[in-house]
Amino acid sequence: MGDDKYYTLAEGCPFASNSTAVLMRGRQGGGLGLLQDTQLIETLAHFSRERIPERVVHAKAVGCYGEFEATRDCSDFTCASFLKAGKKTQVLQRVSTVGPESGSADTSRDVHGWSMKLYTDEGNLDWVFNNTPVFFIRDPIKFPSMNRSHKRHPQTHLPDANMFWDFHVGNPEGIHQLLVLFSDRGTPKSVRYMNAYSGHTYKFTKADGSFKYAKIHVKTQQGVQNFSSAEATKIAGENPDYMIQDMFEAIERGDYPTWNVYVQLMSPEEAEKYKWNIFDMTKVWSHKDFPLQQIGRLTMNRNPRNYFADIEQAAFSPSTMVPGFAASADPVLQARLFAYPDAARYRLGVNYQQLPTNAAKSQVYCPFQRDGKMQFGDNYGGDPNYVGSSIKPTKFYQEVKRTEPAALYLHTDHEKWAGEVSAYTSEITDADFVQPAALWEVIGREPGHQDRLIDNLVSSLKGVKYPELRKGVYSLFSRVNKDLGSKLQSRTEAAIKAA
Numbered sequence: 269m270g271d272d273k274y275y276t277l278a279e280g281c282p283f284a285s286n287s288t289a290v291l292m293r294g295r296q297g298g299g300l301g302l303l304q305d306t307q308l309i310e311t312l313a314h315f316s317r318e319r320i321p322e323r324v325v326h327a328k329a330v331g332c333y334g335e336f337e338a339t340r341d342c343s344d345f346t347c348a349s350f351l352k353a354g355k356k357t358q359v360l361q362r363v364s365t366v367g368p369e370s371g372s373a374d375t376s377r378d379v380h381g382w383s384m385k386l387y388t389d390e391g392n393l394d395w396v397f398n399n400t401p402v403f404f405i406r407d408p409i410k411f412p413s414m415n416r417s418h419k420r421h422p423q424t425h426l427p428d429a430n431m432f433w434d435f436h437v438g439n440p441e442g443i444h445q446l447l448v449l450f451s452d453r454g455t456p457k458s459v460r461y462m463n464a465y466s467g468h469t470y471k472f473t474k475a476d477g478s479f480k481y482a483k484i485h486v487k488t489q490q491g492v493q494n495f496s497s498a499e500a501t502k503i504a505g506e507n508p509d510y511m512i513q514d515m516f517e518a519i520e521r522g523d524y525p526t527w528n529v530y531v532q533l534m535s536p537e538e539a540e541k542y543k544w545n546i547f548d549m550t551k552v553w554s555h556k557d558f559p560l561q562q563i564g565r566l567t568m569n570r571n572p573r574n575y576f577a578d579i580e581q582a583a584f585s586p587s588t589m590v591p592g593f594a595a596s597a598d599p600v601l602q603a604r605l606f607a608y609p610d611a612a613r614y615r616l617g618v619n620y621q622q623l624p625t626n627a628a629k630s631q632v633y634c635p636f637q638r639d640g641k642m643q644f645g646d647n648y649g650g651d652p653n654y655v656g657s658s659i660k661p662t663k664f665y666q667e668v669k670r671t672e673p674a675a676l677y678l679h680t681d682h683e684k685w686a687g688e689v690s691a692y693t694s695e696i697t698d699a700d701f702v703q704p705a706a707l708w709e710v711i712g713r714e715p716g717h718q719d720r721l722i723d724n725l726v727s728s729l730k731g732v733k734y735p736e737l738r739k740g741v742y743s744l745f746s747r748v749n750k751d752l753g754s755k756l757q758s759r760t761e762a763a764i765k766a767a
């Protein structure tokens with residue numbers, strides 16, 4: 269605050285004191301409260317309205333700003349303007365746990381969400397990722413059910429292992445993600461030590477309308493590090509905001525964390541022949557088949573000036589995309605394109621895009637979306653609020669930039685094939701256990717990791733009171749590996765007996 273700034277009410281009216289006493293006592297030295305004490309009334313009324321709804325998922329988060337630098341020219345597969353070699357783009361980052369509430373411990377065993385808003389010179393691009401390359405479901409209608417089963421029981425208001433495992437036994441396609449969650453990676457040692465993944469297949473597009481399917485990987489340059497379960501639990505009690513503090517302090521002392529950003533690229537022809545359905549988010553693409561290619565580097569180097577304004581009011585959505593980047597036909601991704609702006613309108617209001625943290629740094633001219641609550645720009649003055657005006661015709665990107673309109677068309681002939689393939693099925697086959705079985709082998713290469721994973725499962729499973737449900741879990745994990753299933757069974761039942 270500058271030296272010459274004096275205190276006012278929110279309407280700018282100067283007020284003599286920030287205490288109630290000035291009106292209560294007045295010159296007479298005593299008195300009752302008066303309705304004319306605008307300051308008191310406004311203070312109390314505003315306080316009652318300070319909270320906005322927390323995000324229904326991903327409520328607790330670390331947030332900061334930084335920079336994305338393109339490390340190579342990507343014009344061979346995209347016309348995205350931020351991917352020209354050496355170009356730097358400002359970034360807002362928000363990394364969250366998923367299930368627990370805003371005040372919960374950020375070292376809880378959970379998937380971590382990873383959002384990035386790239387303020388590019390052709391509009392904002394939101395990358396709304398997780399720190400795991402796969403997901404629990406491939407049918408979007410299951411998303412609310414899955415999350416409820418991870419949250420509090422409707423009667424007891426307690427987290428509930430029965431509900432959690434009941435969902436997963438009934439929806440076994442999540443087995444790959446369960447293995448990741450109960451491995452060491454389920455308790456990362458702060459944001460600085462975790463990777464992030466698009467998980468979904470996206471598309472990088474060129475101005476001529478051609479495209480490549482892509483998965484994006486964000487790899488920590490600090491090295492992946494995780495807490496043991498015991499450490500994570502201890503820290504959750506001692507400092508539930510451990511991750512927020514770790515990031516804030518690292519940036520304050522100039523120890524800026526960095527990540528390399530890679531893509532796996534697949535041509536439409538390769539997609540048609542690939543052994544996995546590329547729109548099934550429970551599967552990864554082999555790095556041997558589709559090697560990682562570096563496209564950029566991310567450095568986080570600025571803390572928020574105000575958490576509420578910069579991070580809580582931030583709204584990310586996979587539907588926020590720039591020319592050169594597009595959604596694929598993955599049905600989960602398609603559902604997300606609707607869910608996030610819808611959540612933002614509920615949580616922040618219909619004009620949430622105008623909030624400073626969400627506002628594009630590039631030009632915005634969207635005169636057919638106007639008015640509404642909390643409109644605080646010039647609302648496009650007297651410009652036509654209808655399409656087709658000859659009085660003031662609308663100009664389009666392709667005219668100004670002299671590019672092909674195809675740069676902005678999201679639909680190609682390939683959508684026909686994609687439509688057929690993405691007509692997902694909830695049917696579970698042995699193929700769903702191939703990648704989990706391979707992951708179990710990879711985990712086995714790290715000393716003690718398989719044992720730790722089983723221990724982590726046991727500590728959750730021993731809370732399941734229905735023997736039949738526990739049997740369902742053992743047989744689910746037996747489909748990954750027989751030895752895993754039987755060890756899980758004997759150790760869980762022994763733990764229950766000993767309790």
Ligand code: HEM
Pocket residue numbers: 322323324325326329362363364380381382383396397398403407408409411465466467468582583584600603604607608611612615
């Ligand atoms: C059908 C599937 C999904 C639906 C319906 C869904 C819906 C939502 C909703 C409603 C929010 C809260 C948004 C807000 O209040 O601002 C959210 C947050 C989030 N979701 Fe999802 N989600 C889905 C799948 C996924 C997947 C697959 C990922 C990662 C690959 C993901 C990553 C995130 C992240 C990172 C956030 C936090 C955004 C932030 O930082 O503000 N979600 N999701």
